[in-house]
Amino acid sequence: MKKESGGSALIRALADENVDLLFGYPGGAALHIYDAIYQQNKVQHILVRHEQAAVHAADGYARATGKVGTVLVTSGPGATNAITGIATAYMDSIPLVVISGQVASHLIGTDAFQETDMMGISRPIVKHSFLIQSPEEIPEVVKKAFIIAKTGKPGPVVIDVPKDMTDPNHLFDYQYPKDIKMRSYSVPSEVEVSKIEEAVSLLEKAKKPVLYAGGGIIQGNASEELKKLAKIMNAPVTNTLMGLGAFPATHENFIGMLGMHGTYEANMAMHEADLIFALGSRFDDRTTNNPQKYSLNAKKIHLDCDYGSIEKIINVDVSLNGDAKKILNQILNKIDQKNIDKASIDLWNNEILNWRETHGLNHDLLDKKFHQKQILPQQVIQSLYKSTNGKAFITSDVGQHQMFAAQYYKFDEPRKWINSGGLGTMGFGLPSAMGVKFAFPDEDVVCVTGEGSIQMCIQELSTCMQYGLPVKIINLNNRALGMVKQWQDMQYGGRYSSILYEDSLPDFVKLAESYGHVGMKVEDIGELEERMDECISMKDKLVFMDVYVDPDEHVYPMLEAGGNMSEMRVSKTKKTF
Amino acid sequence: MSHISILMENQPGALSRVVGLFSQRGYNIDSLSVAPTNDSSLSRLTMVVKEEESVISQILKQLNKVIDVVEVQNLSDVESVSLEIAIVKLKITEKEASKIIESAFPIVGEIINHKDEFVMIKLIGSNHEVDDFLLSLNKQKFLEVTRSGLLGMGTGENFLISESETTIEY
Numbered sequence: 001m002k003k004e005s006g007g008s009a010l011i012r013a014l015a016d017e018n019v020d021l022l023f024g025y026p027g028g029a030a031l032h033i034y035d036a037i038y039q040q041n042k043v044q045h046i047l048v049r050h051e052q053a054a055v056h057a058a059d060g061y062a063r064a065t066g067k068v069g070t071v072l073v074t075s076g077p078g079a080t081n082a083i084t085g086i087a088t089a090y091m092d093s094i095p096l097v098v099i100s101g102q103v104a105s106h107l108i109g110t111d112a113f114q115e116t117d118m119m120g121i122s123r124p125i126v127k128h129s130f131l132i133q134s135p136e137e138i139p140e141v142v143k144k145a146f147i148i149a150k151t152g153k154p155g156p157v158v159i160d161v162p163k164d165m166t167d168p169n170h171l172f173d174y175q176y177p178k179d180i181k182m183r184s185y186s187v188p189s190e191v192e193v194s195k196i197e198e199a200v201s202l203l204e205k206a207k208k209p210v211l212y213a214g215g216g217i218i219q220g221n222a223s224e225e226l227k228k229l230a231k232i233m234n235a236p237v238t239n240t241l242m243g244l245g246a247f248p249a250t251h252e253n254f255i256g257m258l259g260m261h262g263t264y265e266a267n268m269a270m271h272e273a274d275l276i277f278a279l280g281s282r283f284d285d286r287t288t289n290n291p292q293k294y295s296l297n298a299k300k301i302h303l304d305c306d307y308g309s310i311e312k313i314i315n316v317d318v319s320l321n322g323d324a325k326k327i328l329n330q331i332l333n334k335i336d337q338k339n340i341d342k343a344s345i346d347l348w349n350n351e352i353l354n355w356r357e358t359h360g361l362n363h364d365l366l367d368k369k370f371h372q373k374q375i376l377p378q379q380v381i382q383s384l385y386k387s388t389n390g391k392a393f394i395t396s397d398v399g400q401h402q403m404f405a406a407q408y409y410k411f412d413e414p415r416k417w418i419n420s421g422g423l424g425t426m427g428f429g430l431p432s433a434m435g436v437k438f439a440f441p442d443e444d445v446v447c448v449t450g451e452g453s454i455q456m457c458i459q460e461l462s463t464c465m466q467y468g469l470p471v472k473i474i475n476l477n478n479r480a481l482g483m484v485k486q487w488q489d490m491q492y493g494g495r496y497s498s499i500l501y502e503d504s505l506p507d508f509v510k511l512a513e514s515y516g517h518v519g520m521k522v523e524d525i526g527e528l529e530e531r532m533d534e535c536i537s538m539k540d541k542l543v544f545m546d547v548y549v550d551p552d553e554h555v556y557p558m559l560e561a562g563g564n565m566s567e568m569r570v571s572k573t574k575k576t577f
Numbered sequence: 578m579s580h581i582s583i584l585m586e587n588q589p590g591a592l593s594r595v596v597g598l599f600s601q602r603g604y605n606i607d608s609l610s611v612a613p614t615n616d617s618s619l620s621r622l623t624m625v626v627k628e629e630e631s632v633i634s635q636i637l638k639q640l641n642k643v644i645d646v647v648e649v650q651n652l653s654d655v656e657s658v659s660l661e662i663a664i665v666k667l668k669i670t671e672k673e674a675s676k677i678i679e680s681a682f683p684i685v686g687e688i689i690n691h692k693d694e695f696v697m698i699k700l701i702g703s704n705h706e707v708d709d710f711l712l713s714l715n716k717q718k719f720l721e722v723t724r725s726g727l728l729g730m731g732t733g734e735n736f737l738i739s740e741s742e743t744t745i746e747y
Contacts, residue, residue, distance in 0.1 A: 119590055124601045128644040131589065148644065183739055184586060184647040308638040311631075 004174040006135030007032035007166035013142035015042035016176040023054040027074025029101030032166035049459040053431035055085020060432025074101040076114030087125040091422025095154035104164040127155030152187040153306040188322040206275035207344035215242030216280015218414040220324030238266040242421040249410035259287035264359035271565035282309040293564035374550035381408035387536040392444035397429035397453030400482035403555040405448040427456030433471040461515040478551040512544035523548040580652035583622040591645035608726030659729035
């Protein structure tokens with residue numbers, strides 16, 4: 001048995017967890033660990049330019065692969081810089097293990113150089129955290145951290161490692177545990193038959209059902225089961241922002257994303273439904289509008305791996321707490337197509353089609369050859385969709401571009417749409433694209449961003465050069481913080497408080513070039529599609545495509561604050577209420 | 578108002594996770610008492626929480642999600658007993674103190690210290706009894722009080738004990 005130090009045991013434990021990539025940034029308290037990384041070749045360390053980006057990159061990797069993303073940062077500012085990334089992963093239930101260096105045990109609490117209370121600062125935004133108290137416990141803690149991060153409702157786990165715990169002179173026998181014992185942790189799986197029967201009975205009786213699927217279906221790898229259920233019932237399916245791809249967007253039963261900027265037909269269907277089956281979605285405020293006025297005529301079934309998400313916001317008739325795949329299979333075994341009210345559901349699907357015809361999204365904005373001066377941001381997404389055959393991994397930042405991408409890029413597969421839905425973290429797009437590209441070097445990976453968001457983690461252009469990551473950056477440049485501007489237009493009388501840059505924007509083409517990448521600027525709708533093809537076809541280059549879009553475009557539909565799900569603005573001049 | 582009993586791992590950070598959950602989610606704690614049990618790897622808490630039924634149900638779910646929490650029991654859902662301990666310091670004579678204690682029945686009181694012109698009384702009772710006792714005191718003579726917060730336990734077979742460890746393979 002080879003002896004290890006705490007530092008080398010930590011890295012060896014990661015290798016035993018089949019970790020291939022560790023995103024991070026070195027510093028004093030983590031130096032023993034970095035020395036251990038140098039002396040092995042199983043775990044590759046990726047040096048980012050800012051710890052926030054390390055966490056987002058690991059997060060993008062985790063979302064795209066379904067594996068646990070892994071991060072290593074130093075104490076103090078290294079740890080605090082990681083916080084935004086950890087909170088982002090926490091809100092979207094992404095499995096991460098974040099290892100933070102800490103000052104030596106005897107210095108904790110003395111305000112030592114680069115000391116911060118990482119356990120305290122991260123507590124509300126982690127699924128769990130560990131402070132290493134002896135080097136010998138490192139293998140077991142790593143094992144526990146991975147299990148906790150990945151099982152049940154996934155989430156980030158922090159391991160805080162005081163420097164003396166990794167002392168290279170303190171050696172011990174290393175053994176990686178096969179399993180672990182935890183009296184205080186359990187994972188729900190199947191549910192009792194009576195609950196399945198209640199749910200099936202409601203599904204079979206429904207005349208106006210909606211399957212409302214969220215990120216839990218992606219995390220729970222239950223897309224196939226969802227498709228089977230939709231087929232048996234011929235039921236309309238809507239996805240949340242986090243659930244895009246859980247059900248194929250080009251499927252005839254798909255009615256689009258719901259919520260704040262969901263499609264007219266999806267929001268109307270939620271309002272008029274007589275049964276809502278929430279699958280791995282949590283009735284987030286962006287998808288319910290006013291909970292008091294939410295879908296009052298609908299019976300509700302809620303399937304979620306998180307017991308705490310059930311009846312947190314909306315009371316339900318049947319709750320199914322457990323693993324989505326297992327529970328959906330239990331339902332599929334019970335439900336009988338003969339009992340489905342086919343005639344009523346056909347009528348219901350027609351009603352939804354009518355809504356789509358009234359105020360649905362126009363997915364053909366490129367074909368119509370608009371004689372417009374400015375490029376519409378929606379056209380850029382449609383052009384991207386065409387150039388990538390709808391098959392790319394799309395990461396995004398936060399704002400209007402995120403909503404346009406969600407609305408107009410038709411995701412047919414899970415794990416292809418990578419965005420910060422819960423926390424809404426600007427700066428997420430580029431580093432998460434790096435994580436995806438590391439995992440899928442042969443796939444198109446595109447970061448759809450805006451000139452506001454991209455500048456929050458733009459330093460990662462350097463990381464992309466170092467590791468040869470030919471991601472594509474599509475910058476919807478409207479010369480303003482667009483989503484804030486939209487709200488200021490609609491609710492603050494057009495008073496543009498602090499959203500303009502006053503000619504201080506960099507020349508993004510030159511900026512990309514200075515990092516050794518390719519820059520492109522597009523201002524003319526006539527050349528958009530050709531340049532997009534050119535951009536996507538440069539497989540071995542990072543291309544930064546700076547597209548000047550109409551600065552006055554708003555995202556619609558938009559739910560009216562405080563209203564029900566049918567109360568929407570569908571354009572600058574039209575509203576449904 | 579609910580009394581919640583919690584069994585949790587007796588390790589650093591565990592209490593802050595439980596208490597932090599309350600501030601993080603905007604729940605109010607009325608009182609909290611905590612100490613290790615006969616099994617020194619476990620701590621037991623009793624919490625008094627003044628929230629509506631729907632919020633209590635959310636609190637119980639969120640507490641169950643905290644990884645250091647082993648078991649949670651809503652004492653308000655089962656038959657249970659509860660009591661509080663208080664120490665009161667008064668500026669009175671020992672004779673006056675004895676009189677106060679006698680008249681305070683059913684609350685159990687006892688003089689535990691007498692130094693200079695100050696007397697300390699130990700009280701054991703329900704929290705209403707302790708409230709009533711404190712209200713009855715002469716404000717000029719009543720100097721300070723410390724209360725344990727409520728301690729509670731389910732009666733009969735309403736146990737709050739740790740189930741055996743579950744082994745998780747992966």
